[in-house]
Amino acid sequence: MTYVALAGAGPDFERTFAEATGGAYLSMPGPVAADPDVLLAHVNGAGDPEVLVLDSRADADSALALADRFTAERPGTVVLLASDRSDEVGLRAMRAGVRDIIPTTADATEIRQALQAAVSTANRLSTSVANSQPGEGPGGAKGRVITVISPKGGAGKTTVATNLAVALARTMPHSTVLVDLDLQFGDVATALNLTPDYTLPDALPSAASADTIALKTYLSLHLETGLYVLAAPEHPAAADTISSAQISQLLQLLATEFTYVVVDTSPGLSDHTLAALDQTTDPLLLTALSVPGARGMRKVIDTLSQLQMFSGGHRVVVNFADAGHGMSADDVEATLGVAVGTSLPTSKAAPASLNRGIPLMQSRIRDPLVKALTPLVDSLLPDGITLEGRGKHRGARRGAR
Structure with a gap:
C-alpha cells in the first residue's frame, strides 16, 4: 500500500485533495524548516511517505528547500508541489527534484491523475532503491x-x-x-x-x-x-x-x-x-x-x-x-x-x-x-497510466505501507 502525505495545505486545496483521495492521506503542517526530520516528526513513526505533496503558497522557498532535501536524502519519496505560480517556480522545482506541479485550482480528477502517476513512479523507485548499486543516480533509479x-x-x-x-x-x-x-x-x-x-x-x-x-x-x-x-x-x-x-x-x-x-x-x-x-x-x-x-x-x-x-x-x-x-x-x-x-x-x-x-x-x-x-x-507509460488518463487509480491508504 502507498502512503501519501500532504503538508502545509490551505483549506481550499485540502478539501479538493480529500475528495480526490477519499480521505486516504496523512495531513501535516507546513514546512517550517527545510529539514525532512522536522516534518516527519509529525507522523508518529509512520515513516517516509512514498508520495509527499507540498503546498508552496505560504512559503515557496521553504517548500522548495524541503523538496531538495527529500530528493537528496530520501530518494524513495516522490515530491509533488501544489502551486498557483507554476510558471515562476517551474525551473526551481525541477532543480529541487519535484516530479510534478499541481495547480492549486485543480479539481479532484486532475489531482487524482497526478497522484496516480506519482504512485507509479514511487513504486518504480522503491524497486530501484532496493536494487541500487554504488555509483547509480538518486535512489539507483x-x-x-x-x-x-x-x-x-x-x-x-x-x-x-x-x-x-x-x-x-x-x-x-x-x-x-x-x-x-x-x-x-x-x-x-x-x-x-x-x-x-x-x-x-x-x-x-x-x-x-x-x-x-x-x-x-x-x-x-x-x-x-x-x-x-x-x-x-x-x-x-x-x-x-x-x-x-x-x-x-x-x-x-x-x-x-x-x-x-x-x-x-x-x-x-x-x-x-x-x-x-x-x-x-x-x-x-x-x-x-x-x-x-x-x-x-x-x-x-x-x-x-x-x-x-x-x-x-x-x-x-x-x-x-x-x-x-x-x-x-x-x-x-x-x-x-x-x-x-x-x-x-x-x-x-x-x-x-x-x-x-x-x-x-x-x-x-x-x-x-x-x-x-x-x-x-x-x-x-507505467502500468495503469494511459495518455488520456483512463488508468485505474491505485488508492492510497492513510499511513499504510
Whole structure:
C-alpha cells in the first residue's frame, strides 16, 4: 500500500485533495524548516511517505528547500508541489527534484491523475532503491532512453520524437527531457516554438562532472507541456567538437534525473547516434513507406545485429503508411525480416503544426497521427497510466505501507 502525505495545505486545496483521495492521506503542517526530520516528526513513526505533496503558497522557498532535501536524502519519496505560480517556480522545482506541479485550482480528477502517476513512479523507485548499486543516480533509479533513428532524412523523425516527448510530458509532467542529437541541423526547438538560452554543447561540461544541478540549468522548459528540452547547437560546425563519450555521459546523467529521455537523431548511424544507442533502452527504428527507406532500414538492422545491439529488442515504426504508394507494411516486413510495430498514417495537419511550433499532441486535435501514436505512448507509460488518463487509480491508504 502507498502512503501519501500532504503538508502545509490551505483549506481550499485540502478539501479538493480529500475528495480526490477519499480521505486516504496523512495531513501535516507546513514546512517550517527545510529539514525532512522536522516534518516527519509529525507522523508518529509512520515513516517516509512514498508520495509527499507540498503546498508552496505560504512559503515557496521553504517548500522548495524541503523538496531538495527529500530528493537528496530520501530518494524513495516522490515530491509533488501544489502551486498557483507554476510558471515562476517551474525551473526551481525541477532543480529541487519535484516530479510534478499541481495547480492549486485543480479539481479532484486532475489531482487524482497526478497522484496516480506519482504512485507509479514511487513504486518504480522503491524497486530501484532496493536494487541500487554504488555509483547509480538518486535512489539507483534510471529512466528509459527512447531514441528515434532513421537511415534517411524526410522520414519524420523530429515529428515523431517531439510528439512522443510531448505526450509523455503531458501525461507525467516534469518527467521527460527531449535531446536534439541532430547536431548539425536539428530543429526540435523550432518544432516546439522555443528560443533556448543554451544548447547541447553548453551542458556537456556539467555532464562530464556529473553535476546534475548545473546540467538542469541548461535545459529549456516548454511551459505549455512541462517538457524539458536540450536543443541542438546553433552552428553545424559545433558537431565536430562533440565526442561520442560526451554524448554517453550526458544521456547517462539525464537518465538518472528523468523518467524518460527522448532522443532525436540525425539521419543514418553516426558515431553520435551509436553512442546514444549504447545508452538506449527503447530504440524506435523509423522508416518511410518507400523502397529506399525500407532498404536503408534493412542496413541499419543488419549493422545493429553485427554490433550485437538490440537483438529482437527494437520497435520498427513505419511513417506515411498509407495505401496507394505501391508498397505496404507487409512489403516492409518482408524486406526487413522483422515485424512492423507501429504504422503511422500521413497527417495533413503535421506540416502546419511543425511550422507553427505546436505539436499535434500538444494541441490535442483529432488527427490520424495522434490516434496512431497513442498506443505507442501507452506502451511506454507505467502500468495503469494511459495518455488520456483512463488508468485505474491505485488508492492510497492513510499511513499504510
